[in-house]
Each structure stands twice: as C-alpha cells, then as structure tokens.
Amino acid sequence: MKTLQQLLVAVVFLLGATAIAQQTPAPAQATAYTITGATAHVGDGTVIDNATIVFENGKISTIQSGGSATKGTVINATGKHVYPGFIATNTTLGLVEVGAVRQSNDYDEIGEMIPHVRGIIAYNAESKVVESMRPNGVLMAQIRPVGGTISGASSVVQLDAWNWEDAAYKTDEGIFMDWPRTMRRGRWWLGEEPGYKPNKSYKEDINKIKMFFNNSRAYSKAKGTKNLPFDAMKNVFNGTQKVYISANDQKQILDVIAFAKEMQLTNVVLVGGYQSYKVAEELAKANIPVILQRVQGLPSMEDHDYDLPYKLPKLLTDAGVTVALGYDAEYWQVRNLPFYAGQVTQFGLSDEDALKMITLNPAKIMGIASTTGTLAPGKDATLFISDGNALDMRGNNLSRAFIQGRDISLESHQTKLAKRYAEKYGQSE
Structure with a gap:
C-alpha cells in the first residue's frame, strides 16, 4: 500500500510539473x-x-x-x-530566471581566474525567459557566466530543447574576460570619496592577467599535477577557442590590442567597445571583431554626441570592423535584439547590413558560420x-x-x- 501511495504522489507531482513546464x-x-x-x-x-x-x-x-x-x-x-534565425551574443539567458530572486540565478562562481567554469552546465532549457525569445525571431544565443576577471567559458545554444545537452550547439567556444578599468569609482563603504578617479592599480591588474596567461601557456607545455584553470586555457593558445575581452574606453582597447599581440592570441573579440570608433583602424588591422552593447542606450559622457551609441555600428563597419549587436550579459532584454538592429538602420546602415549584425556576423565571430x-x-x-x-x-x-x-x-x-x-x-x- 505504501508503495502504491508513493507512486500516486509521484504521478501527481509529474502532472503538476508538466502543467507549468515550457x-x-x-x-x-x-x-x-x-x-x-x-x-x-x-x-x-x-x-x-x-x-x-x-x-x-x-x-x-x-x-x-x-x-x-x-x-x-x-x-x-x-x-x-x-x-x-537571429543570434544573440553575450547573454546570461537561461542562467537567470528572476533577477531579484537569488535562488534562480546561476551565472556567477567564486574566484577571479576561472576559465574552467562552464556556463552551459547551468543552462536551463525550460526557462520561461528562453521561450519568450522565439516569437521575436531570436532562435540561437551565446550564453556566458559572469564575475571575476576571467568569468568562464561561453557556449552557443539553440532555443528549443529539453535540457542543456539538447540545446548545446557549440560548447565552450570561448572564454570571457573583463579588462581592468582605467578609472575607478570611489567606494563609499570603505570611506573613499565619491566620483571617478584614475585606477592606481591598473598596471598591476594587467600584470596579473599576463602572469596568468604566461603560466597557463607554460602549463600547456609541461607535465605534472592537474590544474583546472590552466588546463582550460589550452585551446586559447592553439587558436580554437575565442577570448572575449570586455573593454570600453580608448586606452583599454589599445591595451587589449597590445595584449593580444604580446600573448600571440589569434582569436580575440572586443566586447562593449564604446570608444572603439576612436581606434577602429587599429581594430580592423588586428582583425579583432566587436560585439557592441546597448545601441539604444544614452551617451556615457555629457560631451558625447547624443546619437553616438546609435551610429557606432556604422562608424566601425565603414572602417572594416566586423560588428555584432549584443547585450551587457543580460537575459530577458534579449528578445528586443531585432529592434536594436532596426535602430541602427536610421543612422546610416541598410536593413540588410543591420541584419548581418544579428545573423552572419555573430555566426562568424563564434565560428558557426559554416552551418548557420x-x-x-x-x-x-x-x-x-x-x-x-x-x-x-x-x-x-x-x-x-x-x-x-x-x-x-x-x-x-x-x-x-x-x-x-x-x-x-x-x-x-
């Protein structure tokens, strides 16, 4: 009798779960x-x-x-x-369900240099947010973890699946990294003055990144105790894994270009790139594509043109830079991706050029253009x-x-x- 009761409870639970599933x-x-x-x-x-x-x-x-x-x-x-199908880049789609509910967030991990963290493992294919993408034509997405300096590995998913294994289109295709900021806001909780000031530890922060990359390269050529973070970097050095680096101001971007050259990295992608128009020729020469963020946003400085975010894709495209439109590691806003592309058509780009930025160009950047x-x-x-x-x-x-x-x-x-x-x-x- 007890076994029968347990079976009935299980059936009721499954029926209830099915009723609320995707x-x-x-x-x-x-x-x-x-x-x-x-x-x-x-x-x-x-x-x-x-x-x-x-x-x-x-x-x-x-x-x-x-x-x-x-x-x-x-x-x-x-x-x-x-x-x-439209392809979204740089998202936490499927890793966050309700931003204000911490238990539904699974996008961050403890640590600063954690390239071995795989965002795909936490991807929730049954997210109600994920299913809301499809009615607007967003059928594929790049999902990534956030946090730390090197956040972990990103993967490409298709947005109609039973679980993360079914959803996975290309796993661990890149690692995401935040470049140190040249300016830092005062931390009031530590008694610092408010406002932005030069980051005094900027060079030190860069040196920590260089040391990690150099140690990872040395590890890839040696034999010894298993080191998960170093081991996760091996595909970066053989050129089969992208390095997505978030940077926005001119000095940051120039330092990213120099870093890529020094580290002999052949697959670097700039993420953000707010002031990338100032160094567009250098980016084109270095063959570094750009994933822009929030082209419907406001200028970040009072003396910038009001329409700088809107016309930035056109400025970069004219310089020969491959451009994709993305998000600042967001999730539910991704459904508006086609309208981001529509926005830039009013500032110098044709509909078909804007379409490339959410179809062909993301596919090229993520190495899936041969199939989609x-x-x-x-x-x-x-x-x-x-x-x-x-x-x-x-x-x-x-x-x-x-x-x-x-x-x-x-x-x-x-x-x-x-x-x-x-x-x-x-x-x-």
Whole structure:
C-alpha cells in the first residue's frame, strides 16, 4: 500500500510539473518543407524576391527566385518575409530566471581566474525567459557566466530543447574576460570619496592577467599535477577557442590590442567597445571583431554626441570592423535584439547590413558560420517567416519558425496571457 501511495504522489507531482513546464520541444524534422512566394533575406546582404526555399532533414536544400518544383509540405508565404534565425551574443539567458530572486540565478562562481567554469552546465532549457525569445525571431544565443576577471567559458545554444545537452550547439567556444578599468569609482563603504578617479592599480591588474596567461601557456607545455584553470586555457593558445575581452574606453582597447599581440592570441573579440570608433583602424588591422552593447542606450559622457551609441555600428563597419549587436550579459532584454538592429538602420546602415549584425556576423565571430547565420543550401534550416520587416516592431509578427528543420512552437507565457486577456476584454465589449 505504501508503495502504491508513493507512486500516486509521484504521478501527481509529474502532472503538476508538466502543467507549468515550457512548450514541448519540437520533434526532429520528418517531412520536407517548401516555402514559396516570400521575400528571402539571406543574411549576407542578398535579398531574393519571390523565393522558393526547400529544406529537409534539418538542412536547406534549395533557395532560389521563382521555381515551380515543390517538395513535402508547402507553405505559401506570398507577401511575407523569411529570415535566418537571429543570434544573440553575450547573454546570461537561461542562467537567470528572476533577477531579484537569488535562488534562480546561476551565472556567477567564486574566484577571479576561472576559465574552467562552464556556463552551459547551468543552462536551463525550460526557462520561461528562453521561450519568450522565439516569437521575436531570436532562435540561437551565446550564453556566458559572469564575475571575476576571467568569468568562464561561453557556449552557443539553440532555443528549443529539453535540457542543456539538447540545446548545446557549440560548447565552450570561448572564454570571457573583463579588462581592468582605467578609472575607478570611489567606494563609499570603505570611506573613499565619491566620483571617478584614475585606477592606481591598473598596471598591476594587467600584470596579473599576463602572469596568468604566461603560466597557463607554460602549463600547456609541461607535465605534472592537474590544474583546472590552466588546463582550460589550452585551446586559447592553439587558436580554437575565442577570448572575449570586455573593454570600453580608448586606452583599454589599445591595451587589449597590445595584449593580444604580446600573448600571440589569434582569436580575440572586443566586447562593449564604446570608444572603439576612436581606434577602429587599429581594430580592423588586428582583425579583432566587436560585439557592441546597448545601441539604444544614452551617451556615457555629457560631451558625447547624443546619437553616438546609435551610429557606432556604422562608424566601425565603414572602417572594416566586423560588428555584432549584443547585450551587457543580460537575459530577458534579449528578445528586443531585432529592434536594436532596426535602430541602427536610421543612422546610416541598410536593413540588410543591420541584419548581418544579428545573423552572419555573430555566426562568424563564434565560428558557426559554416552551418548557420544565413539562408544557403547545406546550412541548417534555422529560419522564420514574418508578416513584415522583422527589424521593425510593427512588422515583426512571426507565423512559423524552424530550428534545424523542426517546426517549433511560438507560444510563450506572454502570448498565453495576451490571448487570455484579449478574450476577456473582447467579451466585455
């Protein structure tokens, strides 16, 4: 009897958990799909009118203008637009559920130099925040830990999965590091004067980073006791793992460029880069891409142009720098990524150039451009159909979305609430 009672309790618990769980991830693609009549925005600057797109087994097999040959299920998208899935960078998506609830936050670990910490392990595929990305076309994301000087390893995930193993698209593709600040705000709790002052320990902080990198390089060539932080750096030195370095002011950025050269690092990415326009030529020459933050933000200094954050992508692009649009390790705000791209189109960039910054360019930066980021034969069928311009709030209205050919749900907690209250007030009118 006791065993039966325990079984019934377990069944009730599972039914309750199922009732509050995320949308069930879509099964593997079982039949071919053909999308006809749409305007296809390839992601590399190309636009194909009256496009026919065929995909099967999770891969795009055909994309062309016109054509009468169809295969499998046909989706008539006449008058609509098809885009590659948007790719978010530098996020804590899936690592934070409610920022004010500490128990739901799993993005930080103790320590200063912790490249061996893997953000992917803590990724919650059933996060309600994660499912809210898909209705706006954000179908992939780079998730990363934060904290310390070297925060840990980032990974790329697709946003329709049962668990982190299913979600993982490219694991441990880079490590994130915060460059020391040249200015430091007074810490009132230590009795220091308020306001910003030069960081007197700036050079010392840089030397600590250099020492860690040098020790890690020496460790990779030696044999001895296992050291997890040093061991986690080996792929940085052989060039297969990116080093994402957060820096914003001009001196910081120049020092990052010099550091990359001194350490012989071949895969460095600048994150933030608020004053990167001042050294854009140096970044282009060093082949260092930039992940910008908050292009809808305000200028950080009173004497800066009011529109500096808005026009920064254009300034860097004109200098030959590869630019992606990202976030300052945020989570729920990621759903607004397409509208960040739409913002910069009003300051000198075309829609297709802005689209690159949330599709092809992030894919290039993270080393996944051979399989995703654009609509092309042989690449993953990670794409969506929108009623209008997906970079505009008025046109971003998805009717279908696919991740690796899987027909995914566009329902979320927010869409359910919207329908619920629309019905309520519709009935009361």
